[in-house]
Amino acid sequence: MRAAHLLPLMLTxxxxxxxxxxxxxxxxxxxxGDVAVTIYNDGQSLVQDDRQLAMTAGRNRIEFPDVSAxxxxxxxxxxxxxxxxxxxxxxxxxxxxxxxxxKAVGQEVTLLRTNPATGAExxxxxxxxxxxxxxVLQIGNRIEVLRDDGLPVRVIFDRVPPNLRARPTxxxxxxxxxxxxxxxxxxxxxxxxxxxxxxxxxxxxxxxAMDMQxxxxxxxxxxxxxxxxxxxxxxxxxxxxxxxxxxxxxxxxAGSGAIDQAGTESGPRERLGDYYLYPLAAxxxxxxxxxxxxxxxxxxxxxxxATYEYVNGWLGSSAxxxxxxxxxxxxxxxxxxxxDQLPAGTIRVYMRDGRGNPQFIGENSIDHTPMxxxxxxxxxxxxDVKVRPTVEQRTKKGSARWETKMRxxxxxxxxxxxxxxxxxxxxxxxxxxxxxxxxGQIIEGRRISADRMEWSVPVPANGTVDLGVTFDxxx
Numbered sequence: 001m002r003a004a005h006l007l008p009l010m011l012t013x014x015x016x017x018x019x020x021x022x023x024x025x026x027x028x029x030x031x032x033g034d035v036a037v038t039i040y041n042d043g044q045s046l047v048q049d050d051r052q053l054a055m056t057a058g059r060n061r062i063e064f065p066d067v068s069a070x071x072x073x074x075x076x077x078x079x080x081x082x083x084x085x086x087x088x089x090x091x092x093x094x095x096x097x098x099x100x101x102x103k104a105v106g107q108e109v110t111l112l113r114t115n116p117a118t119g120a121e122x123x124x125x126x127x128x129x130x131x132x133x134x135x136v137l138q139i140g141n142r143i144e145v146l147r148d149d150g151l152p153v154r155v156i157f158d159r160v161p162p163n164l165r166a167r168p169t170x171x172x173x174x175x176x177x178x179x180x181x182x183x184x185x186x187x188x189x190x191x192x193x194x195x196x197x198x199x200x201x202x203x204x205x206x207x208x209a210m211d212m213q214x215x216x217x218x219x220x221x222x223x224x225x226x227x228x229x230x231x232x233x234x235x236x237x238x239x240x241x242x243x244x245x246x247x248x249x250x251x252x253x254a255g256s257g258a259i260d261q262a263g264t265e266s267g268p269r270e271r272l273g274d275y276y277l278y279p280l281a282a283x284x285x286x287x288x289x290x291x292x293x294x295x296x297x298x299x300x301x302x303x304x305x306a307t308y309e310y311v312n313g314w315l316g317s318s319a320x321x322x323x324x325x326x327x328x329x330x331x332x333x334x335x336x337x338x339x340d341q342l343p344a345g346t347i348r349v350y351m352r353d354g355r356g357n358p359q360f361i362g363e364n365s366i367d368h369t370p371m372x373x374x375x376x377x378x379x380x381x382x383x384d385v386k387v388r389p390t391v392e393q394r395t396k397k398g399s400a401r402w403e404t405k406m407r408x409x410x411x412x413x414x415x416x417x418x419x420x421x422x423x424x425x426x427x428x429x430x431x432x433x434x435x436x437x438x439x440g441q442i443i444e445g446r447r448i449s450a451d452r453m454e455w456s457v458p459v460p461a462n463g464t465v466d467l468g469v470t471f472d473x474x475x
Contacts, residue, residue: 031065031167036230037286039218040238041344043194047226049186055176059086062172068190069168069223076170080184082177089171101131103161110156111139168224192221193286195233197345199297202358203304203328205351210304210330212338214297214345216278218286226286235343235368236275258364263332263372267341276341299338304330308418309376310387314426315394315404315471321386321411324420325378326362333372342369349379384413385459387422392468400474403434408467412459422467423454431473438467445469 033051040046053062073090108127114120126144130136135146146153176182195218203210216233220226270277278296286292308324328349331337346365350358362379369375392405412418428451436443438457445455459465 030225030227032227034230035226035228036232037193037226038232038234039193039195040234040236041194041196042237044189044191044238045193047186047188047190051184051186053080053182053184055083055174055179055182057176057179060174060176062174064170064172064186065167066224067168067170067186067188068193070190070192070221071168071170072189072191073170075187075189076172077187078172078174078184079187080182083182083184084175085172086175087173090169098131100157100160101128101135101155104128104157105131107158109158111137112154112156114152116152190222192223193226194219197235197296197343198293199342199345199347201304201328201347201349203306203349203351203361205306207301208303208305209301210328212297212299212302212347213295214342216280216294216296218290218292218294220286220288220290220292223288225288228283228285230283231280231286233278233280233343234272234275235278235341237368238275258366258375258377259369260329260374260376263370263374265334265370265372267334267339267371269341276343278343297338297340297342299340302330302338303336304328308382308385308420309378309423310410310420311423311425312387312389312408315391315406315424315473316389317391318389321388321409323381323383324385324387326380326382327421328375328377328379330375330377331373332369332375337372339371341371342366344368347377349377385418385420386411387420397472402473404471404473406469406471408457408469409464410457410459410467411464413462415461417458417460417463420457420459421454422457423448423452424469424471425452427451427453427471427473429474431471434470434472436467436469439465443467 033049035050036048038046038048047068049064049067051064055062067090071090073088076088078085078088105128108125111124111126113122113124115122124139126137126139128135129138129143137144137146170186170188195216198215198217200213200215201210218231270279280294284292284294305328307327307329309327310322310324312318332340332342344365344367346363348363349361351361353359364378366375366377388409390407390409392407393403394405395403397403406424408422410420410422431451433445433453436445436455438455443455443457445453448454455467455469457465457467
């Protein structure tokens with residue numbers, strides 16, 4: 001039987017004087033000063049805590065309760081007039097019933113037992129011999145195991161061990177030029193305090209428009225509440241020592257593929273270097289183990305359209321027809337778009353059904369997106385719209401070239417006509433299109449990039465069309 005199973009059944013009590021010694025404030029109020037928090041997308045944050053410190057001239061040991069339990073001690077900086085840091089320690093061994101019992105091994109405590117029949121209480125002193133898999137006590141000349149038998153037992157400790165803290169505490173030894181009250185700023189980095197952007201889009205197919213609302217979601221798992229904090233959110237990906245993410249030529253790092261064409265417009269938001277800043281309008285308390293949401297984008301009636309997309313990865317065949325992707329296309333431009341930069345996050349798309357009720361139709365993530373970008377958000381797989389690529393013939397031409405005849409069969413089981421944006425990916429090197437036709441008629445594709453071509457193919461209601469393309473390639 002483990003101590004963790006025993007202790008919740010006991011009321012662990014301490015004298016009020018011991019509690020007062022173990023915490024900066026027994027009322028539970030924060031010991032933090034004027035707090036400012038800068039939160040990055042990667043779950044890392046900069047905390048700046050301005051406090052008024054009582055000093056004597058010379059060496060002082062100052063304690064800072066209520067710092068993050070996940071503080072990175074190597075990033076701590078304490079600045080104030082006439083202060084110089086000599087040494088710092090971070091005490092993260094926090095007070096809990098299990099820890100209290102572990103630290104009390106070899107010490108004496110008081111056992112308070114209550115007779116369930118009469119209510120009479122008896123007290124006796126006991127020495128804790130072990131707390132490993134159960135509590136072993138020495139009471140006088142006998143050895144007893146504290147059992148989980150349902151009988152009411154309380155363990156009363158005389159004091160809190162000096163190396164246990166009720167709150168995460170940073171202690172700093174400083175040299176002060178003078179005595180008195182000194183204003184100081186404690187700065188440090190902490191993980192487990194981050195933010196993400198979440199978007200809700202309501203798409204109206206009949207109007208060709210959508211409403212978009214953006215939410216900042218703050219998540220705090222630092223073990224500490226930041227009270228009434230000035231909060232700034234930073235959109236971007238600062239390096240954290242892991243090196244470059246786009247180390248391979250053509251790599252896009254953590255991109256989601258939702259940006260068809262990156263924008264080139266500038267917006268009014270404040271920037272810090274290459275990052276955008278989103279300061280919250282008012283101070284807020286970011287409680288530990290809490291998610292908090294704040295609105296930062298609310299756009300009505302932005303132009304948008306639904307379409308279908310299929311991407312063939314290489315000049316190859318598919319054994320069976322494959323669903324085209326359902327795609328929502330829109331812009332972040334000032335004119336005819338959302339008119340803002342979009343921090344990386346998840347867009348959830350809703351659409352009204354025949355009764356006028358919004359229904360969820362899909363979601364996808366986006367990378368950090370500049371203003372003026374053309375977006376193609378893939379929300380799911382189409383039920384009734386399929387594509388099957390087939391290699392009809394592959395012929396070797398000369399020593400290092402091949403001619404590949406492709407047929408793309410597009411089917412539409414919907415009662416209305418659709419358009420499928422069909423893309424052929426992987427056209428590396430000097431691949432050329434020799435011929436292209438749609439149902440016997442010449443059609444012109446668009447070269448989207450060095451390795452991709454795209455065709456907008458209309459497919460009639462309850463119909464099938466064939467797109468034929470011949471490629472001349474090196475491989």
